[in-house]
Amino acid sequence: xxxxSILIVDDDVNLCRVLSDELTEVGYLTxxxxxxxxxxxxxxxxxxxxxxxxxxxxxxxxxxxxxARFQKENIKRKVIxxxxxxxxxxxxxxxxxxxxxxxxxxxxxDELIITVQRVLQQE
Numbered sequence: 170x171x172x173x174s175i176l177i178v179d180d181d182v183n184l185c186r187v188l189s190d191e192l193t194e195v196g197y198l199t200x201x202x203x204x205x206x207x208x209x210x211x212x213x214x215x216x217x218x219x220x221x222x223x224x225x226x227x228x229x230x231x232x233x234x235x236x237a238r239f240q241k242e243n244i245k246r247k248v249i250x251x252x253x254x255x256x257x258x259x260x261x262x263x264x265x266x267x268x269x270x271x272x273x274x275x276x277x278x279d280e281l282i283i284t285v286q287r288v289l290q291q292e
Contacts, residue, residue: 236266
């Protein structure tokens with residue numbers, strides 16, 4: 170039995186692999202893509218994503234672009250922003266655009282897992 174499906178969206182392939190392994194170990198189904206266009210293609214193909222872990226700083230189209238497009242197109246997804254560029258302004262902007270939570274990199278795995286569980290349980 171799995172706890173839910175998580176899509177990791179980050180341009181750092183190594184981080185995607187490590188995070189995917191860590192989350193798989195505790196019972197989540199994980200996939201990852203490395204840019205915004207791949208994210209939208211993944212969703213258009215109907216692949217599972219109960220939760221999206223989204224990096225803010227990516228080349229070409231960043232996490233703010235993704236969140237704004239979700240809002241504009243009324244795409245309902247649970248999103249946790251995961252970023253090395255954590256500041257109050259970014260956190261507030263992410264929340265305004267619909268992100269459920271905001272976690273700084275380098276992340277604490279226990280904190281991340283607790284946040285993932287909490288966000289997935291929200292209605």
